[in-house]
Amino acid sequence: MNIISIIAATLLAPLFIGITNQTKAFFAGRKGPGLFRLYADLAKLIRKSCPRPEHSTWIFASAQPIALASVLTAAIVFPWNGPASSSLSLSASAALFFYLLGTGRIFTLLASLDAGSAFEGMGSSREVQFSTFLEPIIFIVIGFLVLFSGGTSLASLLSGASTAAWTDNAVPIALAALAFYVVFLSENCRVPFDDPETHLELTMIHEAMLLDTAGADLAFALYGSALKFELTAAFLAMMILPRFDSSIIRLLAVFGAVAAIAIITGIVESTMARLRFLKSPLALIGAALIASLAIFFALYR
């Protein structure tokens, strides 16, 4: 069961990106690239060779596989099946999950610096700034979940609350979810913070770091970000969803919720303009305040 859900998750990941893009196309009145576009892209890219910048080193060569490996590991430790997950997932700490995502980030960062391009440097410098602000918000949210659920492992945090507890804590949960949604947008380089569609522009963050990445490496990078999108969305989904007794229903519910989040993200991206860079940290600090508010609600209810 566990392996099946992990495999399902890894296979489904590009689909959710497709859902978001389709939603955006719908709002823009376009036909859109189709839900399965990313699969095709990946299949094409994986078979291409990877030209590398002249001055790059083993860091550049190994960064994308390592980055993807870390996201995959995060997918492995993620408790897809709630209490019925594998013992590894059950015991894993939330800190491990997010630090694994961080490992991926630092290698992407280093690779972009290795290329020695001014644009990639710019992207990495921004990435560094945003991830710094994200980290505390994530841990405030985790702290809230710990307080709420009483457990410390990722699985117990995301096991979902009983209906009574859920209704009692609707406000703090909603606040925490809102804060985490901001984190989700920033972490996955979505619109108010970054624009995944705008390769080759001075305004981008994540994609800028991949300017010199090509071929299979680019496939790894794209797939990694899709998987990260799915994982963080699943985290958000499991925060909100109540407790389910059956694993399968639970898994389906999670994927359904992730799809919903993908659609919402598409809507958000279609309706919002990108923030100015100087404003972005302020938005993240706002999210931190929202998350803290959730804790106060939970503590002094």
Add this chain to the structure above:
Amino acid sequence: METNLKHLLLVLTPVLFLLNLVHSFFYLPHSDRTEGSHHIPHWLYYTLMTAFFGAMMFALTASSLPLMWVAVELTTLVSAPLIAYRREKGSLEAMWKYLLICSIGISLALFGTMLVLHAETTRSVRWYMAGFAFILAGYGTKTGLAPFHSWLPDAHSEAPSPVSALLSGALLNCSLFAIVRFREIMPPEANHFCDTAMIALGLLSVATAAVFMVRQTDFKRLLAYSSVEHMGLAIIFYAILCMTPANVPHMEFLAIAFLVHIASHSLIKTALFAIAGNLLLAFRTRAISVVHGLQVSMKGHSWLWLAGILLICGMPPSPLFFTEYALVMAASLPVASGLLIFLFIVFAAMMKAALSMTMGKPLAMPEKLPKALGAMPACAITLLFTAIIMMLFA
């Protein structure tokens, strides 16, 4: 305590005298060559030096208190011409101040002696206390306790370095001994006043030394203020010894620490003054800012100077570390904290000077010094550690 201190000083003073006498044999000729020959004749120098030594021994062994006064006054008289070994403006001024301030001080001490002697007949505590106040001021002047110390930096910096060393290492102790002698005959009712006054003066001395060492520009004055500091420490030490009841177990340890403090200070300071004198000869200046980069230009002296400064600041393995530890542990909290703060400032100021002198690139190349000049400080420090080892095994 009195007899212990006396015995110590009776050993220490001749040792210091001999060290400085031998050092003078090498120092004076070189000094005359580099600094001009306008000085008192050598025979007079050595005569006065010996007389100085004699007067100090006389002060230590004098049977009665007035006789001790005579002896201490005598030390002033014979050491004054030594300070003005070279007849030039600075040393004359220093000698004049030394004579005048110390004489006033010593007159006050005479007055105090009379008060105490009279109190012996009347047994009046008031008289004892008034007498001790004058003794503290009078002999305190000679000991170099603040605020009576104003002659000390001038005299120590202007005198030839063997004389400075002897003044700092031996003379100050002798007058401290005079205070101790008087303190021992005070009646118990006067204890509180005596000890408080001694601690207050001691703290003031340490504080004054700290204040004047900060941004000090003259390395011999730096050492002079360090003497003020250590005399302050010694008198606090003694006051605490007096305050500690005799049956306290660490009393004996404290008493030994007091003696060790005095002996170590004398030996280290002698070494330091000798090094300072050599540096003065080599660079022809006492300015800290000119002596720079000894590590490159005078390696041996650089190490000696650093070692000496660290030892006098009470860095282990300096015995002063242990004595200061004992002092802080025995002192009351405000005194201990005050002491630690001022000692820290002293350390900061001394290290600043020492590092600026030893490290860096040399600004001026020093003159070549005869090898024998470096022997004395090394000798003094070796002596110090020999003494420690002897004490450890004794």
Add this chain to the structure above:
Amino acid sequence: MFLLETIFTIPIITVGLAAAIHATAYIHGEERRHFPRFWGFFISTILSMAAVILAGIFVAECELPLLVAWEAMALSSAGLVAFDSTKKSVRKATWIYLLACHAGVAALLLTFKLNCSATWTAAFFLAVIGFGLKIGFPPFHSWLPEAHPAAPAPASAVMSGAMIPLGFYGLLKFLSIHPMTLTPNFETVGWTLLAIGAVGAVGGILFAVAQTNLKKLLAFSSVENMGIVAIGLGIGFLTLSDSNCSEKIHIAGLCFGGALVHVLNHAFLKGALFLGAGSILRQTGTLDLDKMGGLMRRMPFTGALFTLNAIGLAGMPPFNGFIGELAIYISAFAMIATGDTTLVVAGFVAAIALALSGGLAVAAYAKAIGGAFLGLPRTAKAAEAAETPRRMWIAMTILTILSVAMIPASICFLRYYANAYATDALTGAAIAGGALVALAVALILVRRFTCPRGGIVTKSPTWDCGYHAPTARMTYTATAITQPLVDFFRKFLRTRKYIIPFKGAPEDPTDAAIATETDDIALSSFWRPAFTYIARLFQRAHLLQNGSLHLYILIVILAVLTLLAFALAS
């Protein structure tokens, strides 16, 4: 038995050994003349650190040996700091370092003087100051960013890896003098350490982010890591102070264990990083990150080892730096889970401080690795740099191997120390780390097979958005990488910008640049003004010794009258 002693002895031996190997090659050329001085101070530093450990065992009976060893350690390491004795900055650093050490001993003297149950709290705060001056607790850390760049790299490695943590050893020994019955004190201890640790962890790494001098960066990162250890210990004591928590012994064990593990991790990782910084200095002659670049190709072993250790110290899985932090995270979460308000607040403070410092650490080390090793060389010297003699990177390898060994070792240790509390999570982290490595290898193999032509890669110029001939001057410098972050915290960091004007023709501004310098805020805004103020004040008092005999005699008269009045009044 002797657990604490063992843990704090390990870095002394290992980092000391590695540093010694490194030093044989680090000190080269003209400097070899000073070999006796270096080795004299180096060996005495190691010996005095061992003496501190030994003296710590008997601290409850007699504190004097500890104080002596402590001073000896300070003195001999000051000799190492002063090694490059002709430089002005080194002189300044030596002075500051000696002052810090001496002030520490002064505080410790008072600590032991006050160490009885009535004045225990005062003694504790003094101990925090005294040992904190060695550990680098803010605001007493100011000597670190001065002394580390001044000292030869092997000395920095030993000082940062082995000596600084001895402050914790001393602090824990001090706390162990008094029996566990003084529970109310645990709260004081806990909150103090937690607050100091949180400020140190976040503030330290924030300043590290802003540095362009590699060793200063590493020094500030030591402040951060010591802050993390303090956080661990702090929440441990807070847990113990809580009376109604059933699992408190286990949670506290995990906290303490995590802190101790982090001490070791930091020792190995930071030791290797300082050695790496030394290798760079030796080969390029600079520590300025903006003047390096592209060293990974020229110094492959040093570069790879530095990179691995830096990522490890940033606390990223699968490296060992993560395990200690994870233990502290888990215990912080466990504290939050208890629902007790005190513990919840403490847990949040700890978790947020750790998270923030973790995020900033990524920035700092990305800057260090990126600035030094990646991209293109920015100066001729960096372009000409060659790999170091073999034993220099072997020394780093030793420490790196130890770091890797720390992963299973620390899990075993924590299992033993925390009574198997939350061992699953730690083991899980290790397994996940293993999985990560395995997956990465697998993916690289996959790429090899899917790529056409058997994975032979083509090299092309860097794609710089249309500009086809990127030069070294176009790549992002270390300063530039963290510029947005530094700019965001400018009020706190007070970074100064220097515009280096171009010297050539205006139409070809090839040598214009911007350099930044970030001073330690405690030094520039507190210590230096305070010291200058006191010095000025004292200098004004020098008027009392203005040479006028009349004034002197007036002072004598007044003093005599005061003494007399005191005598007659009492």
Add this chain to the structure above:
Amino acid sequence: MLTFSEIILALFLLANLALAGSGRLTHAIRLVAAQGIAVGALPLLLWDWQSAGIPECRLFIIAAVNALVKGVAMPMLLGYAVRKINTKRELEPIISFTLSRLIVFAMIIGSFAIAARLHIHETVASELAVPVAFTTMGTGLLLIAARKKAVTQVLGFLVLENGISVFGSGLLIEHGIIVELGILLDIFALAFILGITIFQIKRTFSSTDTDKLNNLGDTHLMHPQRHHHRTHA
């Protein structure tokens, strides 16, 4: 006899007032000489002739030597020095003569107050001797601190010593003849050395104004123009 000693002591006080207000060097030296002779005579005057009989010859010797040294030798030495160094015959005051007199007057009152605190209850003479001694010492210190010339400082020092001697003889403190002579010898030698030093100062500084004697000190940084560390070419 006791009343006579009281008159002498009262005259001492007047001499102090006169010294404080004296503007001429020779005049001041004469006053000090007079004080010196009085100090020498004081032990004999205070001697209880009726009951104690004729004192030992020791007392006479001490009195004679005291009077000789303090009343004759040292003033002569000073007078010689003044003539030799050819200094101006005025005392240059830092504190004006009037103010100095007022200060001495205040000292007299203060001394009586201090003496009262000390509870003296032996002889009538000593009751007066202690405050007189205090005042004389104070006047001496005042002269040292508040007059510019080096010679005046020596003069002040002699007054200070006179005050101490008054105290000693007033309380009939006996040191024994050797100590007594030793003390005297010390003071004489001191005066002698001070005199020689004044010559040397005159020669080196071409002035005996003590204002010139303030080159040593710790205020160099505040007065950089005075910063002169000895550097020989």
